[in-house]
Amino acid sequence: MERFEDLYQSKAWSEDYVHRRLSEILTHECWLHRLQVDQTKQKGMIQAVHGAMESLKRTRVLGPLFRHEPRRWAYFQRFDAVNIGGISLYATPDIAIFHQNKWSLVRIRWASKGEEQSEVLEDTLMLHWALNHPGFPNDVSMFRLRTVTWNKRSWIERAIEINPTQLEASWSLLEHDLQEMSWIRRCIAADPSFDSLPLAQNEQHCRTCKHKQTCPAKNGLFEAKQRRRRKGQ
Ligand code: SF4
Numbered sequence: 698m699e700r701f702e703d704l705y706q707s708k709a710w711s712e713d714y715v716h717r718r719l720s721e722i723l724t725h726e727c728w729l730h731r732l733q734v735d736q737t738k739q740k741g742m743i744q745a746v747h748g749a750m751e752s753l754k755r756t757r758v759l760g761p762l763f764r765h766e767p768r769r770w771a772y773f774q775r776f777d778a779v780n781i782g783g784i785s786l787y788a789t790p791d792i793a794i795f796h797q798n799k800w801s802l803v804r805i806r807w808a809s810k811g812e813e814q815s816e817v818l819e820d821t822l823m824l825h826w827a828l829n830h831p832g833f834p835n836d837v838s839m840f841r842l843r844t845v846t847w848n849k850r851s852w853i854e855r856a857i858e859i860n861p862t863q864l865e866a867s868w869s870l871l872e873h874d875l876q877e878m879s880w881i882r883r884c885i886a887a888d889p890s891f892d893s894l895p896l897a898q899n900e901q902h903c904r905t906c907k908h909k910q911t912c913p914a915k916n917g918l919f920e921a922k923q924r925r926r927r928k929g930q
Pocket residue numbers: 895896897902903906907908909912913914915918
């Protein structure tokens with residue numbers, strides 16, 4: 698996103714600058730997650746990310762921006778929420794491009810769960826966001842939805858179909874998630890030990906979890922689940 702920000706202001710990134718920024722970000726992330734990564738591996742990771750950033754320039758939807766082809770476009774931060782009926786909706790597209798009389802709302806992903814329906818519905822929420830964001834038309838027919846996902850070798854570009862059923866289903870998914878969150882909040886209020894909260898399905902999620910130190914699974918997910926089983930929870 699930093700790169701798009703600079704691209705918007707016509708600032709070019711040199712090879713050296715790309716390497717320096719990626720190295721700074723990687724060092725910061727390692728520190729944040731208390732990870733030790735040796736220099737050779739770090740170099741490999743930086744090169745891999747740099748390669749991916751370069752190939753982003755060849756994607757059909759974003760390539761024209763890097764080639765400075767005439768487009769009206771804007772970039773957004775993910776915390777730019779809109780309020781819909783008292784709900785703060787964080788479903789910001791990363792980039793919005795106006796071309797051939799329509800806005801393409803684009804989400805960039807470094808990893809994907811695949812082609813799961815829930816992911817498609819989450820992406821459809823971008824449309825609810827845009828329809829309620831000042832500066833965009835309040836007309837569904839004025840939009841296209843696009844995702845650009847890195848699959849370790851190349852960027853996969855997808856067009857998400859827009860139809861009334863999908864729009865409604867995406868909003869229902871959001872309402873369902875809100876209900877789940879309020880249920881979790883009630884659980885925490887009733888039992889501050891967090892023992893009634895659901896645990897992760899897989900230990901992998903715990904490895905980089907920022908809440909691990911205060912979680913019942915701080916000494917291992919398996920052990921936490923066994924303890925709960927013994928307590929009959
Ligand atoms: S450490 Fe706890 S909160 Fe974090 S992913 Fe594992 S179970 Fe969930």
